[in-house]
Amino acid sequence: MKIPITVTYIDIHTHKPEMQTGELTILNVSLSEAGKVLSLSENRLFSLGIHPWNADNIFENDTEQLKLWVASKWVRLVGECGLDKLAKAGYDIQLHYFKKQIELSEQFQKPLIVHCVGYYNELFDLRMQLKPAQKWIIHGFRGKPQLAEQALKAGCDLSFGEHFNAESVEITPTDRLYVETDESSLPIAEIYHRIAQIKGCEADQLTAGAKLLNC
Secondary structure, three states: OOOOOOOOEEEEEEOOOOOOOOEEEEEEEOHHHHHHHHHOOOOOEEEEOOOHHHHHHOOHHHHHHHHHHHOOOOEEEEEEEEEEOOOOOOHHHHHHHHHHHHHHHHHHOOOEEEEEEOOHHHHHHHHHHHOOOOOEEEOOOOOOHHHHHHHHHOOEEEEEOOOOOHHHHHHOOHHHEEEOOEOOOOOHHHHHHHHHHHHOOOHHHOOHHHHHOOO
C-alpha cells in the first residue's frame, strides 16, 4: 500500500479505529479481533501480536494462526509484544511467545512493536544476543534519558505518545523517533507538534513513521 502524499501524521500505534484527515494509523488488534478486522480491511494498516498480558491464555496453535495473519499485506508490524513484570503470566512463558513473534518479524521482514515494563535489561540483552535485522520499536516510551540512551545503544527505536520525558525525546535521533496515540484521546497532530517543539523542527520533519511505511 502506497501512502498518499497528503498524509502528514503517521500514528505508529493506536487502539482507536477512527482516523482523521491527513493522518494514517497503525491499528493494533489482538488475536481475538484479527479474524473479523482483517477480513473487513480496505486500505487500513495493522499491527498484530500476542501481548504479554495475554501470554497465559495462548496455545501453540494460536501462533500458527498468528503466522497466517502476519503474512497479510495489511499487517505492517508484529506486536505489540514483549515483556511485562506486571503481567500474570510468568517471565518464561512471556519470553517464549515473545521469541515466537521475533521469529515472525524476521521471517516476514516486518518491524516489531514492543511493550516493555520492568524488563528493560532483559529486553536489551535479548536484542543484542539475537541481532535481529528488523527494527524493534519500544512503544509508549516514558523513561528517563538514561534509559533512552540504553535502548538506543541496544538498537531499539522509540515511540512517544501523550506522556513522555522531554529529555528522552531530545536525545532520540529523529530517524529513530516515532509518534503514537496508543489509547489517548489526544489528536496525533498535537503530539507531533509537542515533540517537534522539543526537537526544534517542524512536525512534517518527523518522518521516521513515513519512512517505515515506505511513503
